[in-house]
Amino acid sequence: MNTSAYEKDPRVDAYIDALPSWQQVLCRRLRDLAHAADPELIETIKRTVQPYFVLEGNVCALLAARDHVNPFVYDGAIVDDPHGLVTAGHQNSTARTIGFREGDAIDEPVLLEFLRQVVANNRAGGWRAIKGLR
Numbered sequence: 001m002n003t004s005a006y007e008k009d010p011r012v013d014a015y016i017d018a019l020p021s022w023q024q025v026l027c028r029r030l031r032d033l034a035h036a037a038d039p040e041l042i043e044t045i046k047r048t049v050q051p052y053f054v055l056e057g058n059v060c061a062l063l064a065a066r067d068h069v070n071p072f073v074y075d076g077a078i079v080d081d082p083h084g085l086v087t088a089g090h091q092n093s094t095a096r097t098i099g100f101r102e103g104d105a106i107d108e109p110v111l112l113e114f115l116r117q118v119v120a121n122n123r124a125g126g127w128r129a130i131k132g133l134r
Contacts, residue, residue, distance in 0.1 A: 006041070007043075030062060030106070033106070050063060057126050058075075059073075061074075074118065078121060079118055
């Protein structure tokens with residue numbers, strides 16, 4: 001994937017660059033996949049330091065912890081997960097997390113499909129509109 005094909009926020013670079021090397025590699029790949037979900041996706045920083053990827057609403061955020069990295073996927077609760085990507089947040093009414101530890105492989109086609117569904121839901125008005133709550 002051509003990583004120069006999207007505009008990078010230097011604050012996201014700073015967040016990733018401060019992580020241990022294995023998390024840097026993982027976060028850079030997750031960043032590329034988020035942007036591959038839709039060329040109009042924009043990256044930014046929210047909540048002071050967290051990288052967010054947005055398009056007509058939040059799509060996902062990167063959350064690095066001591067021993068893992070979570071893409072926090074917004075509206076993941078209304079996206080089909082037949083491959084079992086979601087590892088936590090099952091009780092959350094909309095968002096889910098997908099946890100990765102050092103050495104874990106990313107099922108890139110499956111994650112990309114998942115993120116594309118989130119983007120499609122955002123373009124359709126978001127989870128409230130989809131669930132008829134507006």
